[in-house]
Amino acid sequence: MNGRRIAASMAVVMTATAVMPITAEASTNIDLRKKVIGISGIMSVTNMDSAITRGEFASMLVNASSYRSTVSSVSNTSVFADVPRDHSYAASIRIAAEQGWMTGYLGGNFKPDEYVTLQEAIKGTLALLGYENADFTGDQTGARQSKYHFLELDENMNKSPEEVLIREDCINLFYNLLKTDTKAGTMFGKSLGCELTSDGEINPLTMVDNSLKGPKIVRSKSRLSDYLPFKLSAASVYLDGSPISNSSESISAALENDNGVLVYYHPVSKTVWLYTVGSENENGRSAVFGEITNVIYNSADLMTPDAIILDDGNTYELDSTEMKFAFSTYGDMRVGDTVTLVYSVTTDSSGDETRTVLDYIED
Known part of the structure; x- marks a missing residue:
């Protein structure tokens, strides 16, 4: 699970600076x-x-x-x-x-x-x-x-x-x-x-997709240090999409969250991305922990799920083949299972939000 990389989710690397059109x-x-x-x-x-x-x-x-x-x-x-x-x-x-x-x-x-x-x-x-x-x-x-x-x-x-x-x-x-x-x-x-x-x-x-590692849930600074192959003091760190000091108290505060912090890292650049589980970000990734209450299937294809619903009441769309398989009858995840979802949020012109699953970690 921790080795999975979802190419479509690589927009996380663009959260620190916006790339503008080039004339x-x-x-x-x-x-x-x-x-x-x-x-x-x-x-x-x-x-x-x-x-x-x-x-x-x-x-x-x-x-x-x-x-x-x-x-x-x-x-x-x-x-x-x-x-x-x-x-x-x-x-x-x-x-x-x-x-x-x-x-x-x-x-x-x-x-x-x-x-x-x-x-x-x-x-x-x-x-x-x-x-x-x-x-x-x-x-x-x-x-x-x-x-x-x-x-x-x-x-x-x-x-x-x-x-x-x-x-x-x-x-x-x-x-x-x-x-x-x-x-x-x-x-x-x-x-x-x-x-x-x-x-x-x-x-x-x-560049990031070549060697991005994660996701991993950690619940203490010592566990975070054990997980990283380099010293945190030598890393560039982003918390919920924003750059922070690698010695910032914000890291310790985030780790006090009951559901932990989601971690990705890039070993070559010594860059670490941390996402507070339960904190929704408009840019990049978000993470949520919860129980699967329903799996929604396509009416035209009863074997292929389109989305899942967690006990927070939100619907999380399944776009990629890998995610559809994981939450289908052939996959490992079932209604009643607890899971940490990694997802992105988009808002259309009318203000409606869509949450799309990028990855998941079994509880």
């Missing part, structure tokens, strides 16, 4: 880019105007690479005099320096708290694509900038080489990186589960 003249919408980068786990997509430090950028490079699964919160060694072992980005800085993605300064310092420039960022992203010093002759800096423009890593980037990058710049840069072919000729983003749509943009829905 023929406009570049890719920033909301779409934010969603892709957020799901990828490369960086936080909040505080768009904040300047990015060299330490933060080292972390972004590592999170975009194959080293993402091995980096720890504490480095075993101190590579630079101004980066102690317990520095927030010590491990990422060590990896970025060892791989040649970023370099330090004379005197053995890295200056992790200074802001990163586009010139430094270009070197790091080209290195991720597999380009080395030997690939750039003469003026290395100028040659790298030419390659950066040639590969169209500059889309939506309106910065000169010496300018400091803000978070929005990094979202654009890494989104462009994901779409770009490596030196070996493979789209870089494939390693993070990225697929291109027919118009050449990255589809965030397929």
